Amino acid sequence: MDKGRVAVITGNDAIAKGAIAAGMRFFAGYPITPASEISHYCAENLPKYGGKFIQMEDEIGSMAAIIGASMAGAKSMTSTSGPGFSLMQENLGFAIMAEVPCVVVDVMRFGPSQGVATVPAQADVMQARWGTHGDHPSITLALSTVKEAYELTIRAFNLAEKYRTPVILLSDATLSQMSEKIELPDPGTLEIIDRKIATVDPEQFQPYEDDGSGICPFAPYGSGYIWYTTGIVHDETGFPATSDPDKLAIQIDRLYDKINHNLEDIVQVEEYLTEDAEVILVAYGSVARAALATADTARREGIKVGVVKPVTIWPFPEQAIKKVREKAKTILVCEMNHGQLYWKVREVVEGKAQIAFLGQYNGKLIKPEKILAAIKEVTVGVC
Amino acid sequence: MSDYLELRLSGSGGQGMMLAGTFLAEAAGIYEDKHIVLCKSYGPEARGGACRSEVIISSEPIVYPEVQEPDLVLAMTQEACDKYYEDLKSGGIMIIDPEHVRDIPDINGKVYEIPLTQIARDTVGNEITANVVALGALTAIVDWISPEALKSAILDRTPKGTEELNEKAFNYGYNYTMEKYMQSNSPVV
Structure with a gap:
């Protein structure tokens, strides 16, 4: 162990440290519990790396600012919690449509509206998938340990850069x-992966021209390439393609x-x-830790x-569920919400195993003993 | 020595329970190369109100991150004591400051009454060092963390000019406890 590299840090600090290690040099945000420490860390430390921190007027502005920074070539990030994540949805859609790499951290809260700020929940899982309107894909990762918070933030930037898309990180209190x-x-x-940069003559540059890989080379604003960006469905020139049905479908298909x-790379x-x-217990984020502990205690009981x-x-990792649904008699989904990923798991299980939730x-992390009790309850007559 | 331990440090906002948790976590994590989880929980108050920090120390990676049945509870106020003693493990340890905890709960375990605040105020000369006095006492009672590791972790974080004060507080807490409780016994647990 290299003592100089060992640190006792929070999940929030690990996200900020991971982001800086990934090359993030622009952070815009608005303080909100339980995510504020990510902003604090970036405000204090980004300038040391030549980066910029800006506290925006709200989360709408924060999302807009990180999109602008990314279009100028910087790796950018914002962090928030449920209410702020709601405000970011419109511009998040813009980043998906305009294919702007960036990372959005949502330290999930409990309940709708302002909810409860200080307690853990996993209430934004479906918002991460479908929060912004229109057909679109989503890359969303869930964090369960401080080590993962560091490593998966780096991975989030790598995925964002590689696939030119926003990546959402879900954490909890x-x-x-x-x-x-x-x-x-x-x-x-x-x-560390950096986005593919355009090398063609600026006169020939088409900002949304597929080079065969499905991902368009990127030309940072300010680098001599002059191009148009819009949230309207566009063709390869970047200008609206609203009158051409074929071109419209091509762009949406390409987003998907x-x-x-690239599911093997992403999932x-x-x-x-x-x-x-x-x-089989299906659990993610902090709840996965309760599920892992339960597996050990349950096996001690046979x-x-x-x-x-x-x-x-x-x-969603469909293949993993398809694999276990063949052997397992019961699949129990454990979440700190009223049932969100449960519906996706249920869809993929297709009735091939008993499914339970x-x-x-209530603002408390699920305890292993509660999961064990649920296992015993749902498997009566099944296992 | 058990290789999985749960500790809860509780008191009133301003008594340094959060910082004491950080000292313990860094001593165990960095100096003793153990796995640790540190959780802090407090109310909306900047001062006052019951608050606690909880540390899990383990030789193996820690799967479930929350304290479930603490092996040790430190209570620096009556409110914290009343609120946080109940799930103490059977046979566990409580350390209380009798100046603030008058009503000692009936527990299935051992209670150590150590005048932490009084030692900090009268002997060390600064009441705010009571949390460090408590850590000194804690290492006298349990052998999960060496006094050297904990002292190093404390000195890593203490502001310049207060090293001597903190070391004094730690040593007084340790020595008082050794003399009162440990003379004829080796450390428990």
Whole structure:
């Protein structure tokens, strides 16, 4: 262990540190519990790296600012919680349509509207998928440990840059406020991906021309390339294509295809003791830790429990669920909400196993003993 | 020595319970190379109100991150004591400051009454060092963390010019507890 690299830090600080390690040099945000420490860290530390921090007037402005910074070539990020995430949705859609890489951190709250600020919840899972209007894909990752907060923030930037799209990180108050020990890697050992930059003559440049990879090379504003960007569905020139039905469909397809043709790269899922499991727990974020602890205690009691932990929530790891639904008798989805990812799991299980749901939405992290009790309850007569 | 331990440090906002949790977590995590989780929880008050920090220390990676049955509870006020003692593990340890905790709960475990605030005020000369006095006392009672590791973690974070004060507070807490409770016994747990 290199003591100089070992730190006891919170989940929020780990996100900020990971972002800076990934090359983030522009942060715009508006303070909100339980995400504010991400802003604090960036305000204090970004200038040391030649970066900029700006506190905007609200979350609408924050999202707009990080889009602008990214279009000028900077890796950019904002962080918020439920109410602010709602305000960001319109511009988040713009970033998807205009294909602007950026990272949005949502430290989820409890309940609708202002909800409860200081307690853990997983209430924005569907908002991360469908919060902004119109057909669109989403890349969303869920964080469950301080180590993951650091590593997956780097991964979020890599995915954003590689696929020219916003990436959403979902955290919660448990992880954001708690500290764990991590050994920070040597920055030289990190895999850092930067967006593909246009090299054609500026006169020939078409901003949304597919180079065959499905992802268009990017020309930072200010680099001599003059181009038009709009949230309107556009053709390869960047100008609205509203009168051409064929071109309209092509652009929407391309938004989906660049994600769907790369699922192996994007989808990350962890399995624990699934091989012989009769009961599979599906859990993500902080709740995954309760599920993993439950698998061990359940097995000590002779109940064969395994865990599927989606790290990438969107696109949903369908293959992992299809694999376990063949063997497991029961699939129990555990979430700190009223049932969100549950519906997606249920859809993919297609009735091939018993499906059950354990939701807790009282501001407390689900305890392993509660999951164990739920397993015993739902498997009566099944296992 | 058990290899999985849960500690809860509780008191009133302003008594340094959050910082004490950070000291413990860094001592165990950085100096003793253990796995740790540190959770802090407090009300909306900047001063006053019951607050607590909780530390899990383990030789193995920590899966579930919250304290469920603390092995040790430190209570610096009556309110914190009343609020946070109930789920103490059977046979666990409570450290209380008798100046602030008059009504000691009936627990299945051992209670150590140590005049933390009084030592800080009268012997060390500064009441705000009571949290460090408490950490000194804690390392005298349990052998999960060496006094050296904890002292190093404290000195890493103490502002320049207060090192001597903090070291004094730690040592007084440690020595008082050793003399009162530990002379004929080796440290418990």
